[in-house]
Amino acid sequence: MKIVRAQDFDLKREVEYGSVEQNAAVRQIVTDVKREGDAALLRYTEQFDRVRLDAGALRVTEAELKAAYDHVEPSFVTAISAAAANIRAFHARQKRNSWMDLQPDGSLLGQIIRPLKRVGVYVPGGKAAYPSSVLMNVIPAQVAGVPEIVMVTPPATGGKEGIDPYILVAAAEAGVNEIYRIGGAQAIAALAYGTDTIVPVDKICGPGNIYVALAKREVYGVVDIDSIAGPSEIAVLADDSADPAYIAADLLSQAEHDEMASAILVTPSATFASACQAEVERQLAELPRRDIAATSIADYGAIVIVDSIDEGIEVINRLAPEHFELIVEDPLVYLGKIENAGAIFLGPYSSEPVGDYFAGPNHIIPTNGTARFSSPVDVDDYIKKSSLIYYSKEALLANGETIMELARREGLEGHARAIEVRLRKEESQSGTALEGKAGAYDGDK
Amino acid sequence: MKIVRAQDFDLKREVEYGSVEQNAAVRQIVTDVKREGDAALLRYTEQFDRVRLDAGALRVTEAELKAAYDHVEPSFVTAISAAAANIRAFHARQKRNSWMDLQPDGSLLGQIIRPLKRVGVYVPGGKAAYPSSVLMNVIPAQVAGVPEIVMVTPPATGGKEGIDPYILVAAAEAGVNEIYRIGGAQAIAALAYGTDTIVPVDKICGPGNIYVALAKREVYGVVDIDSIAGPSEIAVLADDSADPAYIAADLLSQAEHDEMASAILVTPSATFASACQAEVERQLAELPRRDIAATSIADYGAIVIVDSIDEGIEVINRLAPEHFELIVEDPLVYLGKIENAGAIFLGPYSSEPVGDYFAGPNHIIPTNGTARFSSPVDVDDYIKKSSLIYYSKEALLANGETIMELARREGLEGHARAIEVRLRKEESQSGTALEGKAGAYDGDK
Numbered sequence: 082m083k084i085v086r087a088q089d090f091d092l093k094r095e096v097e098y099g100s101v102e103q104n105a106a107v108r109q110i111v112t113d114v115k116r117e118g119d120a121a122l123l124r125y126t127e128q129f130d131r132v133r134l135d136a137g138a139l140r141v142t143e144a145e146l147k148a149a150y151d152h153v154e155p156s157f158v159t160a161i162s163a164a165a166a167n168i169r170a171f172h173a174r175q176k177r178n179s180w181m182d183l184q185p186d187g188s189l190l191g192q193i194i195r196p197l198k199r200v201g202v203y204v205p206g207g208k209a210a211y212p213s214s215v216l217m218n219v220i221p222a223q224v225a226g227v228p229e230i231v232m233v234t235p236p237a238t239g240g241k242e243g244i245d246p247y248i249l250v251a252a253a254e255a256g257v258n259e260i261y262r263i264g265g266a267q268a269i270a271a272l273a274y275g276t277d278t279i280v281p282v283d284k285i286c287g288p289g290n291i292y293v294a295l296a297k298r299e300v301y302g303v304v305d306i307d308s309i310a311g312p313s314e315i316a317v318l319a320d321d322s323a324d325p326a327y328i329a330a331d332l333l334s335q336a337e338h339d340e341m342a343s344a345i346l347v348t349p350s351a352t353f354a355s356a357c358q359a360e361v362e363r364q365l366a367e368l369p370r371r372d373i374a375a376t377s378i379a380d381y382g383a384i385v386i387v388d389s390i391d392e393g394i395e396v397i398n399r400l401a402p403e404h405f406e407l408i409v410e411d412p413l414v415y416l417g418k419i420e421n422a423g424a425i426f427l428g429p430y431s432s433e434p435v436g437d438y439f440a441g442p443n444h445i446i447p448t449n450g451t452a453r454f455s456s457p458v459d460v461d462d463y464i465k466k467s468s469l470i471y472y473s474k475e476a477l478l479a480n481g482e483t484i485m486e487l488a489r490r491e492g493l494e495g496h497a498r499a500i501e502v503r504l505r506k507e508e509s510q511s512g513t514a515l516e517g518k519a520g521a522y523d524g525d526k
Numbered sequence: 527m528k529i530v531r532a533q534d535f536d537l538k539r540e541v542e543y544g545s546v547e548q549n550a551a552v553r554q555i556v557t558d559v560k561r562e563g564d565a566a567l568l569r570y571t572e573q574f575d576r577v578r579l580d581a582g583a584l585r586v587t588e589a590e591l592k593a594a595y596d597h598v599e600p601s602f603v604t605a606i607s608a609a610a611a612n613i614r615a616f617h618a619r620q621k622r623n624s625w626m627d628l629q630p631d632g633s634l635l636g637q638i639i640r641p642l643k644r645v646g647v648y649v650p651g652g653k654a655a656y657p658s659s660v661l662m663n664v665i666p667a668q669v670a671g672v673p674e675i676v677m678v679t680p681p682a683t684g685g686k687e688g689i690d691p692y693i694l695v696a697a698a699e700a701g702v703n704e705i706y707r708i709g710g711a712q713a714i715a716a717l718a719y720g721t722d723t724i725v726p727v728d729k730i731c732g733p734g735n736i737y738v739a740l741a742k743r744e745v746y747g748v749v750d751i752d753s754i755a756g757p758s759e760i761a762v763l764a765d766d767s768a769d770p771a772y773i774a775a776d777l778l779s780q781a782e783h784d785e786m787a788s789a790i791l792v793t794p795s796a797t798f799a800s801a802c803q804a805e806v807e808r809q810l811a812e813l814p815r816r817d818i819a820a821t822s823i824a825d826y827g828a829i830v831i832v833d834s835i836d837e838g839i840e841v842i843n844r845l846a847p848e849h850f851e852l853i854v855e856d857p858l859v860y861l862g863k864i865e866n867a868g869a870i871f872l873g874p875y876s877s878e879p880v881g882d883y884f885a886g887p888n889h890i891i892p893t894n895g896t897a898r899f900s901s902p903v904d905v906d907d908y909i910k911k912s913s914l915i916y917y918s919k920e921a922l923l924a925n926g927e928t929i930m931e932l933a934r935r936e937g938l939e940g941h942a943r944a945i946e947v948r949l950r951k952e953e954s955q956s957g958t959a960l961e962g963k964a965g966a967y968d969g970d971k
Contacts, residue, residue, distance in 0.1 A: 157935055160928045171635055174627055182619055182886075189872075190616055190886050197899055198865065211936050247935060283899040305899035324951070330944040337940035369939045412916075420643065424913040427634075431917040432948060434941040438932040439925055441627075441635050442913035454642055454728040454750035456911035466901035468869040468887035471857075472876040480884055486605045487883040490692060491656050494814045495782035496879040499775040503877060506769070 082332075082361050084354050084384040087347075087396055099295045107266045107295040114270035119277050125267035130206075132236040134262070136278045141244060141260040149249035158250060164439050165216050165254045171441030172224040175460040187473030192466050196226035197305075199280065200463060201272035202257070203287035204248055206235035206264055212251035213437065217444050217458065218286045219255035225463035231282060232257045233272065235264025265289075266296035273300035284463070307462065308455060311448035312341035312381075315433055316402035316422075318393045319346065321353040323408040323429060329360035331406060331432055336377035337370040343381035345400065347393045354384045394418045401452040404433050423452040477503060527777075527806050529799050529829040532792075532841055544740045552711045552740040559715035564722050570712035575651075577681040579707070581723045586689060586705040594694035603695060609884050610661050610699045616886030617669040620905040632918030637911050641671035642750075644725065645908060646717035647702070648732035649693055651680035651709055657696035658882065662889050662903065663731045664700035670908035676727060677702045678717065680709025710734075711741035718745035729908070752907065753900060756893035757786035757826075760878055761847035761867075763838045764791065766798040768853040768874060774805035776851060776877055781822035782815040788826035790845065792838045799829045839863045846897040849878050868897040922948060 099107075113121040119136045127133050150158065181191035202218045204210060215232070222230050232252050234244055244262060252260060261279060263271060269289075275281030284305040285297055297306040315335035319328055332344035348354050361378065365371055387393040394415055397405055401421035409415070412427040419425060423446035424436055437444045445458040481504045488496035544552075558566040564581045572578050595603065626636035647663045649655060660677070667675050677697050679689055689707060697705060706724060708716060714734075720726030729750040730742055742751040760780035764773055777789035793799050806823065810816055832838040839860055842850055846866035854860070857872040864870060868891035869881055882889045890903040926949045933941035 156931060160931045160935075163925075163928055164932060171627065174625065175637070180619065182616065188885070192620070192887075192904070193861075193864075193870070195865065208937065213932060213936065302896070305896075326947050326951070327944075330940070330947045334938070334940040334944040337938060364943070368943075370937075374940065416638075416914075419638075419912070420640065421910075422912050424915065425638070427914070427916040430919050430922040430948060431915050432922075432944045434929055434933055434938075434944050435917050435922065435925075436913065436915045437941060439929045440633070440915050440917060442637075442915060446913070451747070451750075452910065452912070454910055456909075457913050459637070459911065461906065464901075465866075465897065465899055466904065467864070467867050467897070468881065468891070468902050469861075469872070470869065470876050470881045470885050470887060471872040472880045472885060474875050477875040477877075477880065480608075480880075483605045483608055484879055484884045486601055487609060487658060488879055490602055490605075491658065492653065492815075493779070493782060493879075495775070495779040495819065496882060498809070498813075499772070499779040499877045499879050502771050502775045503875060506771070 082358050082378050082382050087387045090385045099291050110266040111270040111299050114267050115274040122267050122271050129265050130235050139261045149246035152246035153250050162254050167441040168220045172221045186476040188476040189471040191469040197283045199229040199282045200227045201282040201285045202232045203289050204234040205289045210245050212247045215251040216255050221460050222463040223256050225460045227463050230257050231259040233261045233263050233268040236262035266292045269296035273304045313338045314343040314403040316345040317406040319408040321350045322410045325356040325360040328357045329364050336374040340376040342377045346384045347396050349387050401450045403446045403448045421453045423447045527803050527823050527827045532832045535830045544736050555711040556715040556744050560719040567712050567716050574710050575680050584706045594691035597691035598695050607699050612886040613665045617666045631921040633921040634916040636914040642728045644674040644727045645672050646727040646730045647677045648734050649679040650734045655690050657692045660696035661700050666905050667908040668701050670905045672908050675702050676704040678706045678708050678713040681707035711737045714741035718749045758783045759788040759848040761790040762851040764793050764853040766795045767855045770801040770805040773802045774809050781819040785821040787822045791829045792841050794832050846895045848891045848893045866898045868892045
């Protein structure tokens with residue numbers, strides 16, 4: 082793991098948007114499913130997933146869900162259910178109420194906050210089929226009050242018997258009961274446009290391969306989508322009060338994700354840097370996924386030497402990492418100075434996997450520097466707001482002329498007249514001169 | 527204005543993403559500004575805006591801002607300042623605090639809510655230069671606490687003297703003091719990538735022509751952008767307790783925006799429908815922007831007859847209109863049933879221009895059916911959240927084995943080891959068997 086000085090360190094990664102061929106293939110699939118519905122959906126499922134189904138068999142049955150519980154260890158059920166409870170408790174604290182501001186003139190202004198009506202969650206097949214991601218995508222939607230949460234996942238990910246039972250148990254623990262065995266760009270298109278079998282959704286969430294990501298971009302606008310995640314990242318800022326074995330293990334836990342993952346240690350201590358470097362080498366040699374982790378460490382890993390913790394914080398703010406561990410003697414001193422980080426882990430016991438699996442906060446967190454302007458998934462991602470305006474007669478009489486002045490200034494006479502027609506009517510009905518009522522307005526017309 | 531039955535009514539509009547040539551032109555401009563900085567910015571400003579500037583002259587001076595006040599009527603200053611106060615008060619109610627959940631085991635979990643650091647607001651030139659939009663884009667950012675708000679607007683929109691003084695006064699009243707005379711795709715690129723003169727921003731907001739919209743899409747990911755607005759829309763649901771003159775005026779106030787704007791009346795009364803139809807004709811004839819409004823009404827206007835107010839609500843929910851006026855005898859009865867509407871205006875005095883200019887809620891509202899899943903601009907659009915995890919030693923000892931089980935189930939041994947290294951160290955230090963401590967976990971390992 083290379084050691085560099087802060088001034089020589091720069092992490093730049095280009096975002097992947099797929100090849101021309103991949104984009105064209107996805108557009109074709111999306112267009113076909115939009116036009117042909119189930120027929121195209123089943124055709125592409127046979128072509129890509131090598132599973133021949135009819136439309137009636139797309140939905141996972143209640144019996145399959147029940148059976149999944151017999152295929153997994155009871156300890157897994159206990160663990161996933163404990164994690165689900167923590168995630169639910171944390172997200173429940175994010176719920177907001179609709180509110181109103183009641184004005185003395187009788188007007189009411191407010192924001193109405195409602196859950197989205199129907200949300201689709203994509204769960205990839207293969208090695209990236211993570212039960213924890215099912216919880217992290219589904220539970221915030223459920224807490225938000227989304228009445229219809231539908232999951233899609235490629236068929237036959239659990240071998241001949243059907244879908245991976247761990248995924249099904251996670252879905253059931255999270256509270257999903259509408260699941261379809263479809264995957265890839267065709268599943269995204271079916272969720273966005275609907276088919277005879279699949280009712281279309283308002284938003285599509287969840288990770289997937291490049292075809293899934295491109296399909297989500299393609300249908301964005303028809304439905305909402307979550308952000309498209311880049312490779313995972315950790316940055317650790319530690320001083321020599323930290324244990325190099327902890328730091329190395331945390332860096333490697335990120336590096337094992339994939340070759341493009343990034344693990345960065347920032348420290349003011351050159352001695353500590355060397356100790357961590359040695360620990361990474363030692364632990365790497367014994368890691369099952371050492372090939373992946375070694376590539377990630379070589380290509381995107383670094384130990385950055387800074388002059389002070391404060392300079393370290395500046396490096397972190399520049400990186401805006403997805404995960405940030407602050408393992409220094411008095412972390413609270415620096416908390417207020419951290420401007421950009423998706424998730425902040427404080428102290429020696431807050432190892433990143435604590436947040437990945439269990440503590441409660443979401444593990445879907447902005448990557449690739451976007452923590453500068455975006456946020457971990459939470460309940461807000463599954464709600465929509467409507468403004469509420471109830472204007473009283475008194476308020477309109479008091480402010481109508483002001484509103485008309487602003488409208489006319491913008492050349493929008495029709496806007497002014499929508500107010501004027503009301504003022505004139507009230508004027509004629511009350512027999513009073515308008516000017517006498519418009520007390521709140523004091524301009525020089 | 528055509529009258530149709532609900533079952534025969536469908537509003538479908540395709541979203542405009544520009545021609546191949548426009549996309550190519552924008553990509554070229556963005557690439558050039560990214561690479562050449564000020565040189566390209568000034569070159570394109572000369573080419574498109576016909577104004578030759580050097581970099582030192584790009585920023586609007588304090589003296590120009592002051593002078594703008596001498597060019598506008600005092601009544602305008604009074605009006606815009608009253609509107610700004612209302613918008614500020616409404617958005618101030620949306621502010622949220624960072625929060626923490628303190629667990630009995632000593633752990634702290636929370637969300638840290640921070641303003642974005644630097645936001646760019648685009649203000650178009652020409653007829654679409656609306657002072658009210660300056661307020662609606664800037665004030666929520668300011669209320670959120672964004673320390674740096676920078677405005678860009680094409681040069682010479684106020685004739686030979688420089689920038690439209692009404693825009694400058696609105697900017698000053700909203701609290702912007704960093705303004706650059708640049709516009710078009712080149713301004714968007716400069717905000718996203720920065721130049722020697724322009725410090726790059728975290729998010730770009732504000733309306734613009736097709737080149738501006740395409741440039742925002744192009745830089746999305748490098749910075750955040752607001753949503754790209756479609757043509758404006760109003761839907762009114764009214765019974766015969768309403769005044770046809772009010773309804774017609776409100777429909778026309780939307781139709782005058784542009785030829786693509788949409789104005790829909792939904793009503794259970796055929797008599798009332800005819801009365802409104804006649805009123806629209808009568809008022810249209812006298813409207814300064816009657817050519818625009820007439821095209822809009824002919825192409826995208828309709829009066830939809832429904833069997834009941836409840837069926838009317840269903841039509842509204844299907845439309846998910848940007849603006850929705852509910853002018854029926856007891857509007858509160860129906861409020862809970864409105865699922866999809868960007869802004870809801872209740873009762874006869876809540877004419878849409880009340881919200882466009884003055885009441886306080888934002889006038890930047892989702893269009894084209896996207897109110898199904900998105901929301902009016904508010905303070906949330908200018909903040910970012912970080913998760914906070916401080917896990918106590920006690921919590922890690924109690925839950926470590928569960929976390930390891932979940933990690934290993936996903937094949938991520940490195941994740942499990944980041945926990946294990948800590949458990950083993952504590953175990954060796956305390957001399958106690960680990961199992962004795964892991965009381966919260968009851969699985970069958």
